[in-house]
Amino acid sequence: MQIGIFGLPGSGQTTIFNALTRGHAQTGAASAGQKEANLATVGVPDKRVEVLTAMFKPRKTVHAQVQYLDVAGSVPGAAVEGTTFNRQVFSKLSQADALLAIVRAFENDDIYHPLDSLDPARDLRVLEDELLLWDLGMVEKRRERLKGELAKTSAPRAEREARQAEDVALARIQVALENDQLVRSVDLTPEEEKGLRSFQFLSAKPLLVVVNLGEGQSMPALQPRGPRVKALGLYGELEAEIAQLEGDDVAVFLQEYGIDEPGLNKVIRASYDLLGVQSFFTVGEDEVRAWTIPVGSTAVEAAGAIHSDLARGFIRAEVVHYHDLIAAGSMAAARTKGTLRLEGKEYLVKDGDIVHIRFNV
Numbered sequence: 349m350q351i352g353i354f355g356l357p358g359s360g361q362t363t364i365f366n367a368l369t370r371g372h373a374q375t376g377a378a379s380a381g382q383k384e385a386n387l388a389t390v391g392v393p394d395k396r397v398e399v400l401t402a403m404f405k406p407r408k409t410v411h412a413q414v415q416y417l418d419v420a421g422s423v424p425g426a427a428v429e430g431t432t433f434n435r436q437v438f439s440k441l442s443q444a445d446a447l448l449a450i451v452r453a454f455e456n457d458d459i460y461h462p463l464d465s466l467d468p469a470r471d472l473r474v475l476e477d478e479l480l481l482w483d484l485g486m487v488e489k490r491r492e493r494l495k496g497e498l499a500k501t502s503a504p505r506a507e508r509e510a511r512q513a514e515d516v517a518l519a520r521i522q523v524a525l526e527n528d529q530l531v532r533s534v535d536l537t538p539e540e541e542k543g544l545r546s547f548q549f550l551s552a553k554p555l556l557v558v559v560n561l562g563e564g565q566s567m568p569a570l571q572p573r574g575p576r577v578k579a580l581g582l583y584g585e586l587e588a589e590i591a592q593l594e595g596d597d598v599a600v601f602l603q604e605y606g607i608d609e610p611g612l613n614k615v616i617r618a619s620y621d622l623l624g625v626q627s628f629f630t631v632g633e634d635e636v637r638a639w640t641i642p643v644g645s646t647a648v649e650a651a652g653a654i655h656s657d658l659a660r661g662f663i664r665a666e667v668v669h670y671h672d673l674i675a676a677g678s679m680a681a682a683r684t685k686g687t688l689r690l691e692g693k694e695y696l697v698k699d700g701d702i703v704h705i706r707f708n709v
């Protein structure tokens with residue numbers, strides 16, 4: 349799972365990237381205009397994985413993984429002009445599963461704001477417009493080419509029909525974009541969505557808006573557009589400091605500043621929600637491991653996330669929920685209580701299920 353961070357220059361994107369990844373990427377003037385993106389893979393923090401590790405004492409513990417991508421700040425209007433620089437930035441974002449927009453609220457006269465004033469709601473509109481204009485450019489280009497292709501009457505019928513269907517869907521998207529709506533807001537059939545997936549529309553991706561707050565500031569009002577969007581506030585600079593601390597120091601620091609939990613936990617939770625994914629666990633002497641699957645996945649789909657052989661040769665899944673295992677105290681006790689039970693292929697896996705696949709290939 350990859351989350352692409354973007355924002356206006358100097359909004360604190362790299363500061364928050366560091367907070368989320370415990371990284372040391374260069375921030376501030378020294379990094380301004382840098383074309384190289386920062387990329388880091390981190391384990392998804394999950395207390396349940398720690399508790400299971402203490403219980404099973406495995407040789408190895410593997411957290412679910414999330415990758416953060418931090419690109420250089422986007423200059424407003426650049427998506428329209430399509431400068432090479434911005435094209436590089438936005439095409440990097442196309443690979444991400446979800447986007448994280450950083451909006452500046454912190455005050456600091458020494459740090460340049462490209463729009464000359466602090467206005468988080470406006471900045472979010474500007475960023476959404478950038479995504480929208482990028483997508484509109486792609487739609488226009490593709491429809492222009494389709495026009496030529498549709499004019500060719502010699503093409504096989506099935507091919508012409510597929511192109512016509514594509515053009516119909518793209519026309520709907522174009523109307524939405526021209527009316528300031530994001531691709532996320534357009535109702536597409538599952539087939540249309542599949543057909544258009546290769547465009548990797550930026551405004552189709554779930555969006556998490558993080559307002560970078562200065563000390564003592566509270567969350568400003570925002571009006572994010574469309575569905576599959578969430579907003580939360582983080583004290584970027586503080587969070588980047590917290591991320592460099594170890595052990596007990598973290599709790600002390602958080603308490604001192606009245607922060608209930610590290611920002612990286614909040615961001616992960618919100619991202620999982622937006623992406624519609626959840627975690628299940630596998631446990632044993634060898635390995636305790638967290639896996640990420642879409643909400644609504646069946647037992648056989650969960651097996652497939654582990655290995656295709658497990659899905660192919662699926663017999664049964666032994667399942668116990670994390671809470672039931674903790675309540676029982678051990679696998680054996682959970683079995684006696686009946687909370688560890690056998691489930692079939694169609695069982696809907698829940699967040700926090702501990703799953704053991706019985707299979708035969």
Ligand SMILES: Nc1nc2c(ncn2[C@@H]2O[C@H](COP(=O)(O)OP(=O)(O)OP(=O)(O)O)[C@@H](O)[C@H]2O)c(=O)[nH]1
Nearest residue numbers: 357358359360361362363375376380421454584585
């Ligand atoms: N006061 C204050 N300053 C911050 C905060 N977050 C970032 N800064 C400062 O703002 C400057 C820019 O931060 P960066 O994280 O480099 O910003 P960026 O968005 O990555 O900038 P570009 O990559 O150049 O677009 C740095 O000097 C940071 O120390 C914050 O929450 N409060």
Ligand SMILES: [Mg+2]
Nearest residue numbers: 361362379420
């Ligand atoms: Mg940066």
